Amino acid sequence: MDENLVVQYLRDHPNLIEDYIVSDEISNETFERWSVRRNIKFKKYKKPSTGTPVVGPWNDLDLSMKRRVILETSDNRTRILYEITQCCGQLIGTNSVELIVQNDEGAFSCRKTEDGELKLKKVKTTKSADYIQTIVNAGNQTIGEIHFYTQLDQTEKSIVNAVCTWAAAANYFSELYTHKNVASDSQDIHENIAKQRKLSNFLLDVARSIFHDIVSMDAVIIKVMNFAQKLVDADRASLFLVDAKNKQIYARIFDVGTGDEEHVRVNSEGQKEIRFDMSKGIAGHVASTGDGLNIENAYEDERFNQDVDSKTGYTTKTILCMPILIRGIVIGVVQMVNKHNGAFTRQDEDAFEIFAVYCGLALHHAKLYDKIRRSEQKYRVALEVLAYHSVCNADEVNKLKKIEINNRIVELETIDFNGMRLSELEKPLYAVYMFKSLFSDYLRFETDDLIRFVLTVRKNYRRVAYHNWAHGWSVAHAMFATLVNSPEAFTKLEALALYVSCLCHDLDHRGKNNAYMKTMSTPLAAIYSTSVMERHHFNQTVTILQQDGHNILKSLSSEEYKQTLSLIKHCILATDLALFFSNKAKLNVILDKGEFDINRQEHRLLTQAVMMTGCDLVASAKPWNIQTETVKVIFEEFYDQGDAERLSGKDPIAMMDRNQAHLLPQMQVSELFGLVKYQTIIQKTCYHYAIMYSPCH
Template sequence: MTSENEVIQYLKDNPTLLEDYIVSTNVSHETFERWSVRRAIKFKKSRKDQISGGAWTDLDHAMKRRVILETSDNRTRILFEITQCCGQLIGTDSMELIVQNDEGAFICRKDENGELKLKKVKSSKKPNYVQAIVNAGNQTIGEIHFHINLTPSEKSIVNAICTWSASCNYFSELYTHASEENNEDSVHENIAKQRKLSNFLLDVAKSIFHDIVSMDAVIVKVMNFAQKLVDADRASLFLVDAKNHQIYARIFDVGTGDDEHVKINKEGQKEIRFDMSKGIAGYVASTGDGLNIENAYDDPRFNAEVDSKTGYTTKTILCMPIKIRNVVIGVVQMVNKHNGVFNRQDEDAFEVFAVYCGLALHHAKLYDKIRRSEQKYRVALEVLAYHSVCNSDEVNKLKKIEITDRIVELETIDFNGMRLSELEKPLYAVYMFKTLFGGFLQYETDDLIRFVLTVRKNYRRVAYHNWAHGWSVAHAMFATLLSHKEVFSNLEALALYVSCLCHDLDHRGKNNAYMKTMSTPLAAIYSTSVMERHHFNQTVTILQQDGHNILKSLTSAEYKQTLSLIKHCILATDLALFFSNKAKLNVILEGGNFELTNPEHRLLTQAVLMTGCDLVASAKPWNIQTETVKVIFEEFYDQGDAERLSGAEPIAMMDRTKAHQLPAMQVGFMRGICMPCYELIAKIFPKVDKMRSRCEYNATKWEELAEEQKQKEADNS
């Protein structure tokens, strides 16, 4: 039996054998295409790299221009050249052309002599490819089928080529049609008009993306061109006010209007308004149908009042709707063609013009809305900045007080921050920052004071997750860092302290589950760790405020590293992440593989330490613990009340009617989350074992209270 290697070697020695077999009828076209795609995917080659060159990728297009000129009356050949151009520009020959005509759809391929041949497409054949459609007017004349997936940019290239090619075909047929029916002068006139229309459409397209500064600028451009396009004496453009069932214009030909209709709108601008039930323009706006009227006074829909007051005589009218998504947004009305009446060519040209006009007006409206919104946004930012940033009086008041002596009692976890005044908390926060980082970080004292005071101002007045909690967590980190100066680098310590101080900025007193269940705006912005991501973004916002950047002396690399660590640390306070962090760290510790020099182990340690500081209330003396728990549950009950108002049933922990179960629920929290956290931290940092032992003591006390409650309920039953 011949081995695989022997077969491969034989094919290498006889390369023509394999090639003859592949290009023979033994291999179907579909199989060959599939092999080509699989090969491209396997070797991960960019299709751009597979371009072997060709007339359409060569800078000299003389040969292709000659071919197009010589075959300009052969639609199939032109479509074939378009297909080849698309294929070479994106670097593939895995495609085919489908030509559409009155007899159906045909696959177009070259035979062995280079001649184009058409083969009827079977109706049962289902497409499994990307399509690019070439339209002429409202008719599909061809489809390019790609047997590979195209990138968005490649699709844009193909669509652009097909669009321009279809336009060329359309105008070419207009020219041919005119040549057959009119004399040479009319043909040249038609070509000149089409060229003028094409140039203006390009101008409008440029305006959509570059030149639009206001609605008025667009309307002036539209009116000026519209009048010249059909050789009209006067032109008017009205926008639709669907709410009031009126049409109006801010810019109009005063010779065709009357002063009775001119009003001053709420923005202080002059505008003319008509009811949509009156006149030709009103009729077109109401129905969406264009009108070409040869004698205005013979049409009952014509409103002759304006003529009677101005002395102007309206004879011919061409009035067309401007639509966006089949909704009429405006009406363009041409009055009195200079030579004769408005004809079919005028209508056709104006129909194309109206599409671009609609786009321009639509984008101009959006631009105006965005511009107004931007101004409102700036005003809102100014107001918010004023109210959310500390003022100079607050800064000066804190500057006058300077702590020069060491505060020993602040260096222990047992310190009771609840007894501090509103002035002392920021004062001590500044003191802790200076104690930790005064030796290595260059900062301005005013910036530090502003930063701390603004952080305080951006904590909401909720029951628990407020400034007092942020300060308490920062203090816990301060005490931990003081006793472990050798463990963390200066930047890591800086990130840990700032993260603790800011970790609950702008907390709303509701957890992540509430944010998602109630479909709040924050939940729409952040899919995971909703509140924590918001807290981090608030931190960055404060640092970016003028006079608040306490990190500005860091190098660019140090600044990026510190912000990255702050983000990591604040996100770690999401309790949903604690369980996975704990599991990973336990596996490493139990396996004896823990190394603080390992970046992954270091990040996990920082994350768990952030959780420990966030839960520090459970490691405080019993009297502080009980007072804090009352406040925590009051916030929980507020959330439960809000959930019940919205028709949802809160969980037991947040149900005010189940307050008697508080001791038992607290036992579950202490034993399930707090104790595992502090046991893990104590394994890495033995010096903070007091947090674990204090938490153990408090958990035991809650168990005693839970047992008493259980006994009381048993006695009452």
């Protein structure tokens, strides 16, 4: 029987060939290949026209699903090649493509089944395709071919060539990096995967520890040493930290039986540690140079210190010593000794380089944690000491309690009252009296709490020339005189905030202004960017109120308490002269327009702010003898600041320069005739001082 007879027989029996083709004898892949070849032969399969590209996942702008597929099947070369084939087909707009996978057994056509699996069928390599793109990896190995059963122009060929070249190179280096190749047996592959998974899990554990589990440096060191030893299958592991100041490396976690006991010391914290000079040994060399060392025979290396082995009886054969760096600076060294199976490999070095990065982060954060923890403990101790010395004692409270003021002191209700003539006992006594006079009918408070509060406020004013307790008392008295003579002007809460604010408005003042604090970069200036001293005064006020037995506001409701503290903050910050001028300008505009309304919250706050400054500078409204005494202490404080600035290498302004005190009358008289309006109330006070002591007096 020849071919012609077979063809004739099939023509006479058409059902036979149809039954055969649709039977189980013919696979779906074979039927599909026949269909493609038939379409190509009779030119029924054409590329879509321009503007109507083949729709597929590689044409979608969102490739997240495809990226996931590649990541999940990165160890399946056939799947990667299949995806490359589909990508190339869709880029040039055709489905007429076929993947031929090449290996030692021959060529195999790759097809995807209906359930998504890839099937390989051995085929004879033919040249019937219109274009064939051979995929060669970076190792010059042909790993597959893409057959295009349609015509491609030069641009389309260039696109396909570029995609396949990069994909093949990526495949090659991926396999090279993970130490896998076609000839690797399954056991080696599984070992590499297990090793990488082990490393990844530990790195995650270290990263987690940075934020959650780090409680001490020793805990981190133990974790690092345990894993480092297992990571490269070493018999022993040591971790040394670098003391750059003393040019030494040291360890706190170590086995004394395996080390040099002559180097063991007890540090300042009572912990045992072992120290070596950085000029000695393998670890010292790595710490000094920052270069890792992989030594196959320790005794043949002149840098190896054999004394440790001779004393312990241990024999060191192989060493892997790697630096731990932060910002390019060596902070530690990890040394592995005697790999259980042969010498340390390049793979061990690669794994440890990754590990060292995370190890450095963990050690760096552990050091910071230790420093913060020690600083916190010192801070708590300092607070305890300060609280003890800055809070009044029981004897002071009992002494003041024995004195009762039952009669009204009318003289105290005038602005002209001279607080300078009061004794150190009378000032807090009168402060308590003024508080009771204003708020006894409204506020429930313990007399002992009030006395403690006033005495502790007095104790927290520093002994500076002007901004001291006497000044704080004087400002509080001015506010008392204002409030007692206009009881309906403000609510009781507002009056309470105003009086307390005046009493506390300069707590812990250092006798230096805000400009000095910023210029000298003081710690306070680092904490507060604006109104430096005023914000500090408010925080000191809150601190005193929080002391046991000092909270004179405790009977207020939660809402009233918050409102009062907010008002106190507003009032104390208003004593910053930098804010006064803007507050005064706003108030003047409202008054000039005739729009002032004391019932409007904005107008009330502006009024309170200006009142605070008025009370703060009340000395200029006092009788002449009080003004002149006040000016003396003001300038003494100015000169103290000028002296401090000069010691820091800065030239003080003329008003604060003690060396130019003799020029002050002339400067102030010039100001009198040169200016219609003074810029600050302090300059007015200086003028009074100048007139009193100038020759023209």
